[in-house]
Amino acid sequence: MGRTIEARRAFSDTRFQQLRAALVQAPIICSDKACVYATGSFGRQEASQFSDLDLFIASLSSERNGIETSLLSKLDEILLKADLIRQSVDLQFPPFSQDGRFLQNHTAARLIRSTGNQFDDAENTFTARLLLLLESRPLVGEDIHAKIIDDVIERYWREFPGRSHRFMPAYLANDILRYWRTLCLNYEASTSGHLPGAQPSHERAKRKIKNYKLKHSRMLTCYSAVLYLLFIYEMNKTINPVEARDMVSLTPTGRLNFVASQATDSKIASSIFELLEKYERFLDVTNASEEDLIARFSEEAEADRLRDEQSEFGDLAYTVLFSVGHENRLYRRLVI
Numbered sequence: 098m099g100r101t102i103e104a105r106r107a108f109s110d111t112r113f114q115q116l117r118a119a120l121v122q123a124p125i126i127c128s129d130k131a132c133v134y135a136t137g138s139f140g141r142q143e144a145s146q147f148s149d150l151d152l153f154i155a156s157l158s159s160e161r162n163g164i165e166t167s168l169l170s171k172l173d174e175i176l177l178k179a180d181l182i183r184q185s186v187d188l189q190f191p192p193f194s195q196d197g198r199f200l201q202n203h204t205a206a207r208l209i210r211s212t213g214n215q216f217d218d219a220e221n222t223f224t225a226r227l228l229l230l231l232e233s234r235p236l237v238g239e240d241i242h243a244k245i246i247d248d249v250i251e252r253y254w255r256e257f258p259g260r261s262h263r264f265m266p267a268y269l270a271n272d273i274l275r276y277w278r279t280l281c282l283n284y285e286a287s288t289s290g291h292l293p294g295a296q297p298s299h300e301r302a303k304r305k306i307k308n309y310k311l312k313h314s315r316m317l318t319c320y321s322a323v324l325y326l327l328f329i330y331e332m333n334k335t336i337n338p339v340e341a342r343d344m345v346s347l348t349p350t351g352r353l354n355f356v357a358s359q360a361t362d363s364k365i366a367s368s369i370f371e372l373l374e375k376y377e378r379f380l381d382v383t384n385a386s387e388e389d390l391i392a393r394f395s396e397e398a399e400a401d402r403l404r405d406e407q408s409e410f411g412d413l414a415y416t417v418l419f420s421v422g423h424e425n426r427l428y429r430r431l432v433i
Contacts, residue, residue: 101377102350105143112188113139116150116236119184123237126177130168131156131202132238132245133181137194140232141318142348145384149191151199152181152236153225155245158204167204174202199224205245209252212272218279227276230269230345231318246345247338254338264335266326267430274431277319284311302394305404309394312407313379314349320414321349323431327422328356350376356421368417375410 113135123133137151138144154177156169169177178200182193193200199221208226217223226249235242253269288304325344329336347355350373357369382403383390394400422428 099373099377101380102143102373105138105145105380108146109139109142109144112144112190113234113236115188116184116190119188120180120237122180123177126173126180127169127238127241129241131177132241133177133236134229134233134242135236136228136232136234138314140228140234141314141350142234143314143350143380145380147191147384147386149194150185151194153199153228153233154178154202155208155225155229155242156202156204157241157244158206160206165204165206167202169202205248208245209249212249212252213268223272223276223279227272231273231276231322232349233345247342250338250341250345254341257338260335261337262335264337265330265427265430266336266341267427269341270323270326270427270431273319273322277316280311280315280319284308298395299391302391302400305394305400306390309379309403309407310383312411313376316411316414317349317353317376320418321352324356324418324421325352327418327425327428328359330427331421331425332359360421362420365417365420368413368420372410372413372417375406375413378406379410 127133131154133152133154134140135150135152138148139150154169154174156167158165158167160166167174178197181200182197185193201221203222203225207220208222208229211217211220211222212226229246230249233242233246253266253272254264257264284307288307322344325347326336329340329344333340344352353369353373357366360366360369382393385393394403418428422431
């Protein structure tokens with residue numbers, strides 16, 4: 098693990114533990130019925146002083162007469178959010194992204210039930226579920242967080258009992274790819290209001306920054322998981338729920354390090370270490386305030402150079418995936 102990644106992990110852990118220690122009411126409110134988990138840079142354990150908090154709430158529920166009710170009452174949900182907001186402000190975290198839009202409660206039952214249905218995107222359960230698996234870290238309610246993850250994995254592995262010797266996790270892998278493509282589509286939709294030349298310079302810079310982050314941290318979140326699944330499937334010709342849980346427990350960079358440490362082909366390990374070096378470069382670049390980033394990306398020559406770097410990062414990520422999966426049936430299923 099490189100020096101920058103280790104430093105970010107240490108910083109993330111310190112800040113995360115400060116917030117966890119400051120939350121007095123939240124653990125009582127959640128008790129044995131809900132959890133709060135971080136995603137984004139704190140979920141990936143690579144936060145900096147400029148990173149904001151991305152938090153989700155997930156709860157258990159009961160059902161009576163066909164009506165599902167969260168065990169976390171509406172009043173408790175309000176009190177929980179108040180504690181999270183108050184303590185994050187006191188500890189001088191940046192404001193919640195999009196004014197706390199994503200700080201909402203999803204029941205585990207709804208996260209599972211919506212898997213693959215037409216309401217998954219509209220209810221934001223798709224994002225909550227995929228980030229739960231790809232880059233989440235429990236802030237409150239660690240046991241509930243673990244239980245919900247196990248239940249979600251069980252949903253994706255529902256055909257495993259009859260195919261344990263040859264189970265292919267295409268369901269989850271395709272959902273991960275769908276999430277990545279959704280991020281790309283959302284980026285295009287959110288930045289297509291004006292022709293590039295007609296945008297103010299600071300808006301063009303913001304667009305470039307967003308793309309730079311998309312093509313590094315968001316890409317790695319998704320494709321580190323795909324790489325892990327391809328690698329385990331190539332070794333065992335199947336993947337069991339325990340191995341899926343192991344994947345979830347690792348950060349995106351942790352997944353890369355795992356594959357590099359287990360790969361018998363030294364070229365694969367070498368490519369992964371090069372990919373991690375490029376990712377550290379991304380972390381160094383983005384360790385700045387929004388104002389400083391806007392100024393940097395407003396310089397055309399610098400913005401062009403950084404765009405070349407993100408293209409090189411994507412090319413190398415593809416090389417690693419192809420090296421691991423090109424003779425793999427799961428890889429074929431993801432392509433066709």
